[in-house]
Amino acid sequence: MHLERVWADGFRNLSGVELLPHVRFNIVEGDNGQGKTNLLEAIYLLAGLRSFRTTRLAECVRFDQDRAEVACRVVRRGVASDLGMELGGRRTGSGPRSKVWVDGKVASRATDYLGRLVVVLFTPDHLRLPFGEPDARRRYLDRALFNHQAGWLATLRRYDRTLSQRNALLRAVSAGDADRTMLAVYDELLATAGAEISFGRASFAAELSEGVAAEFSAFAAPGLVAALSYKARGAITAGMDEAARKDALLGGLADKLDLDLRRGYTSMGPHLDDLVLTIDGRPARVHASAGQCRALVLAMKIAEIRSLERHLGEPPVLLMDDVSSELDADRNQALMAHLDALGGQVFLTTTDAAFIRLTAPRQVVRIRGGELDSSPSPSASTDSPAGDDPGSMA
Amino acid sequence: MSGQLPEALDTVAALLGRLPGVGKRSALRLAFHLLERPREEAVQLADALSALHGAVGYCTRCGHLSTGELCEICLDPRRDRHTLCVVETVPDLLAIEATGEFGGLYHVLHGVLSPLRGVGPGQLRLASLVDRVGSGGFSEVILATSISVEGEATAAYVQRLIHRTPQLMLSRIASGVPQGSDLEFIDQGTLGRALRARQTL
Numbered sequence: 001m002h003l004e005r006v007w008a009d010g011f012r013n014l015s016g017v018e019l020l021p022h023v024r025f026n027i028v029e030g031d032n033g034q035g036k037t038n039l040l041e042a043i044y045l046l047a048g049l050r051s052f053r054t055t056r057l058a059e060c061v062r063f064d065q066d067r068a069e070v071a072c073r074v075v076r077r078g079v080a081s082d083l084g085m086e087l088g089g090r091r092t093g094s095g096p097r098s099k100v101w102v103d104g105k106v107a108s109r110a111t112d113y114l115g116r117l118v119v120v121l122f123t124p125d126h127l128r129l130p131f132g133e134p135d136a137r138r139r140y141l142d143r144a145l146f147n148h149q150a151g152w153l154a155t156l157r158r159y160d161r162t163l164s165q166r167n168a169l170l171r172a173v174s175a176g177d178a179d180r181t182m183l184a185v186y187d188e189l190l191a192t193a194g195a196e197i198s199f200g201r202a203s204f205a206a207e208l209s210e211g212v213a214a215e216f217s218a219f220a221a222p223g224l225v226a227a228l229s230y231k232a233r234g235a236i237t238a239g240m241d242e243a244a245r246k247d248a249l250l251g252g253l254a255d256k257l258d259l260d261l262r263r264g265y266t267s268m269g270p271h272l273d274d275l276v277l278t279i280d281g282r283p284a285r286v287h288a289s290a291g292q293c294r295a296l297v298l299a300m301k302i303a304e305i306r307s308l309e310r311h312l313g314e315p316p317v318l319l320m321d322d323v324s325s326e327l328d329a330d331r332n333q334a335l336m337a338h339l340d341a342l343g344g345q346v347f348l349t350t351t352d353a354a355f356i357r358l359t360a361p362r363q364v365v366r367i368r369g370g371e372l373d374s375s376p377s378p379s380a381s382t383d384s385p386a387g388d389d390p391g392s393m394a
Numbered sequence: 395m396s397g398q399l400p401e402a403l404d405t406v407a408a409l410l411g412r413l414p415g416v417g418k419r420s421a422l423r424l425a426f427h428l429l430e431r432p433r434e435e436a437v438q439l440a441d442a443l444s445a446l447h448g449a450v451g452y453c454t455r456c457g458h459l460s461t462g463e464l465c466e467i468c469l470d471p472r473r474d475r476h477t478l479c480v481v482e483t484v485p486d487l488l489a490i491e492a493t494g495e496f497g498g499l500y501h502v503l504h505g506v507l508s509p510l511r512g513v514g515p516g517q518l519r520l521a522s523l524v525d526r527v528g529s530g531g532f533s534e535v536i537l538a539t540s541i542s543v544e545g546e547a548t549a550a551y552v553q554r555l556i557h558r559t560p561q562l563m564l565s566r567i568a569s570g571v572p573q574g575s576d577l578e579f580i581d582q583g584t585l586g587r588a589l590r591a592r593q594t595l
Contacts, residue, residue, distance in 0.1 A: 166509075182509075182515070185550045186509075
C-alpha cells in the first residue's frame with residue numbers, strides 16, 4: 001500500500017502542508033523543531049487514530065487553533081480511499097473531540113475505519129527497547145499485533161478496564177466497604193481477558209522470533225542466534241493454549257489474593273509480563289553489546305514488516321524517525337539495502353539527506369517552520385515522479 | 395455595574411451547570427437565553443420542572459418509568475409473564491422495546507456494578523430482582539446488561555445471585571453488540587439480532 005497524498009493543517013506546527021509522496025522513498029529533511037516528526041505523527045495518527053507521542057490528542061492541535069485536520073489518500077491493492085481526521089483542541093472545551101471520515105463519510109465506529117492504512121513506525125526509542133522497561137516492550141508488541149488485528153486495541157482496553165475495577169474492589173474489600181465474594185466475578189472476567197492477551201502475545205512473539213532469527217545475521221556477526229519470547233508471570237508456560245492460560249491466571253489470582261488485598265493492586269497478569277530478547281539464549285540486556293542490541297532491533301523491525309506483508313498481501317508503509325543518525329555506517333547501509341529490497345513506501349526524517357545512504361528512487365522534501373519548503377536546495381531532488389516506479393504498477 | 399452577575403442569574407447558571415454535558419460556559423449561555431426570551435417561556439419551564447417528580451415516578455415492580463404504582467408494561471395483559479429481561483437503565487429498556495423482538499417483562503437495575511465509582515450490589519435493584527425471580531412464575535431470565543466490563547460483571551454477579559432451578563433458564567444477550575458500546579447507541583437491527591441469538595448460561 002502507499003500514500004498518494006498527505007495533508008495536515010493546524011496539527012502541531014504544521015500549517016497547510018500538502019505532500020504528494022513518492023511511491024518508494026520519501027526523505028523529509030529539516031532542522032530540529034521544524035516539523036519533520038510532526039508529519040510522521042500525522043500519518044501514524046491517520047493509520048491507527050493514536051499518536052506515538054501523546055495519549056491526549058488535544059495536545060496535537062496547534063496552540064492558537066480550535067481544530068486540526070489531517071487527511072491522506074491511501075492506495076490499497078490498487079483501490080484508493082481518502083481518510084481524514086479532525087481533532088478538537090484544548091480551546092474546544094467539552095465539545096466533540098474528534099471525528100474521522102472515510103471517503104467523505106463520517107465513520108462512527110473505529111472498526112469502520114481501521115485497517116485501511118497500516119504503518120510500521122521505527123524511532124530511536126525502539127533502539128533502546130532491549131535496555132528499557134518491560135512496559136515499553138509490551139507496548140511495542142501490542143502495537144505490532146494491532147497492525148495484524150485492529151480489534152486488539154479493544155481487547156487491551158477491556159483488560160485494563162477490568163483490572164482497574166478489580167483493583168478498586170481490592171481496596172474496597174480491604175476498607176470493609178465491599179464483600180470479598182464479589183472478587184470471584186472480577187477474577188473470572190480478568191482471567192478470561194488476560195488469557196486472550198497472554199495467548200495472543202505469546203503466539204505473535206513466537207512468529208516474530210522466527211523472522212528475527214532469519215534476519216539477524218544481516219546486521220550482526222555471523223553465528224549468533226537471536227530470539228524473542230513472551231514471558232508471562234506465574235505458572236504460565238510457553239506451550240499453553242488460551243484455556244490453560246486462563247486456568248493458570250485464575251490460580252495465580254487466588255494464590256496472590258492476600259498480597260493483592262494488602263497492596264490494593266493485582267500482582268498477576270499480562271499487565272506485568274515481558275517480551276524477552278535473547279542472543280544465543282541469553283538475555284540481550286545483560287549479555288549483549290550495544291551494537292548487538294541495535295542489530296537485534298533492526299532484525300525485529302524487518303521481521304515485523306515481513307510478517308505484516310504476508311498478512312496484508314503487500315508491504316505496509318514504513319515511518320522512520322531520525323533512525324539513521326543513531327546507527328553506524330555499516331548498519332545504516334545494511335538497513336537501507338534491506339528496505340530497498342523489501343519494496344513498499346518509506347518515509348524517513350533526517351536533519352541532512354546526505355545521512356541516508358540510498359540509491360533507490362526517492363524524493364527529498366524539506367520542511368521549515370511547519371511548512372514545506374519549495375525553494376531549490378542542493379540536496380532536494382526528485383529523480384523519479386510518483387507512479388513511475390515499476391513496483392507501483394498493478 | 396461591576397463584573398458580578400446578578401445573583402438570580404448566577405444561581406440559574408450554576409444549577410444548569412450541574413446537568414450532564416453542560417459546562418460552565420454553556421450554562422451561562424442558557425441562562426442568558428432564558429432571560430432574553432419572554433417571561434412566559436421561563437415560567438412554563440419552571441412549572442414543568444416542578445411538576446416532573448410528582449407526575450413521573452418509577453414502577454415499584456420493575457423500575458420502569460411510571461405515572462402510577464405499576465408501569466404500563468407490568469399492567470399490560472398481553473405481555474408474556476414467563477420471560478424477564480434484566481436491563482441496566484430505562485433507555486436500555488426503551489431500546490429493546492423499539493426492536494419489537496421482546497414481549498415479556500422487564501427488571502431495571504438502575505445502574506451497573508462499578509467498584510471504581512463505588513457502586514456495589516447495594517445500590518442496584520438486585521434484592522427486588524431476587525425476590526421477583528424467587529417467587530416463581532418465570533421460565534426464562536435474560537440478562538441484557540451491556541457488553542462492557544461493567545455490564546459483564548453485573549451479569550456475572552446476577553447469575554450467581556439467582557437460584558437456578560430446572561424450570562428456570564438463564565440467558566445472556568449474544569454479542570452481535572460491538573465491544574464496549576452501550577446498548578442505547580446501537581442500531582436496532584443489531585440489537586434485535588443480539589436478542590434473538592441470546593445464549594443460555
